[in-house]
Amino acid sequence: MPSLSDLKETALYVDDVDVAVRFYCDVLGLAVLIQDQRFCALDVNGRHVLLLFLRGASCETTTLPGGTIPPHDGSGPIHAGFAIEDADFPAWESLLAKNGVAVLSHVNWPRGGRSLYFRDPDGHLLELLTPGVWVTY
Amino acid sequence: MPSLSDLKETALYVDDVDVAVRFYCDVLGLAVLIQDQRFCALDVNGRHVLLLFLRGASCETTTLPGGTIPPHDGSGPIHAGFAIEDADFPAWESLLAKNGVAVLSHVNWPRGGRSLYFRDPDGHLLELLTPGVWVTY
Numbered sequence A, B: 001m002p003s004l005s006d007l008k009e010t011a012l013y014v015d016d017v018d019v020a021v022r023f024y025c026d027v028l029g030l031a032v033l034i035q036d037q038r039f040c041a042l043d044v045n046g047r048h049v050l051l052l053f054l055r056g057a058s059c060e061t062t063t064l065p066g067g068t069i070p071p072h073d074g075s076g077p078i079h080a081g082f083a084i085e086d087a088d089f090p091a092w093e094s095l096l097a098k099n100g101v102a103v104l105s106h107v108n109w110p111r112g113g114r115s116l117y118f119r120d121p122d123g124h125l126l127e128l129l130t131p132g133v134w135v136t137y
Helices: A017-027 A086-098 B017-027 B086-098
Strands: A006-014 A031-035 A039-044 A048-054 A062-064 A067-069 A079-083 A105-108 A114-119 A125-129 B006-014 B031-035 B039-044 B048-054 B062-064 B067-069 B079-083 B105-108 B114-119 B125-129
Touching: A006 A017, A006 B006, A006 B048, A006 B125, A017 A031, A017 A039, A017 A048, A048 B006, A048 B079, A067 B105, A079 B048, A086 A114, A105 B067, A125 B006, B006 B017, B017 B031, B017 B039, B017 B048, B086 B114
Parallel strands: A006 A048, A079 A125, B006 B048, B079 B125
Antiparallel strands: A006 B079, A031 A039, A039 A048, A062 A067, A079 B006, A105 A114, A114 A125, B031 B039, B039 B048, B062 B067, B105 B114, B114 B125
C-alpha cells in the first residue's frame, strides 16, 4: 500500500487576497510563490504551501493548460497551526504586539509544548506551536 | 525577526468524525493520534497533523487544563493536498478505485509534477501531488 509523505497544501478562503497576503507576508514573514486574481500561494520555510483563495472564486471547475481542478470553497473562521521554535516564543509575542495583532489565548500542553492563538484579517484562528505539542512534534 | 518553521496543523470540519476517520485511516492510511467527541488528530507520516473537527462543536471557547482555545469552525468543501511519491501514482489510483473513490481530474504541472483530485466523505477536495508541483516541492 502506498503512503502519504506529508500534507503539503493547506487552503484558507479569504475576502480580499491582497489584504491577506500583506498580513501573511508582512506580519508572519511568508513569501509569495505565485499570485493571480483567484488565489495566492505562499511558501512556509520551503516545507509547506499555504493557499489563500478568494472566497467564491473557485466554485466552478478551474481549467489549466495541464488539466482541471474541481470546485472548492469555504467559509467560517477555520484553524491552522504554524510550527515555531520554542526560543522564538517571546519574539513572536513581541512581533504580534508590534503589529497590533491581539494574542487571544495561550495553552501549555502536557508534553511540554506551548501555543498561542490569534486571528488573521478574515478571522481564521491561527496558532503558533512549539515542539512538544504532539507525540510527532 | 523570528520565522515560521512549517505549517504543522491543518483543520477540516466534518459532519461525522467517525466516518471521516474511517476514510482517512482505512483509505488514505493515516493513524489516529488522539480522538474525542469534538475532534480527531491524525498523523501524516510524522510530519503533519490533520485535525478533523466535528462541525459546530468548536464554536465556543475550548477550555483545557493548560489554557483555552478560541472559537473556530468552518463549512464548505475546502481543499487540502497530500504529498506522494511519483512512483506511487499508479498505486494510489488503484487504491482509490478499489475503495470506490472517484478520481475527478488530473493536472500535469509545468515543473513536471502531477496531481489527482478526489473528495472525502464531506466533499472536501483532496489532492495527491508529486514532487515538481511547486518550486519548493
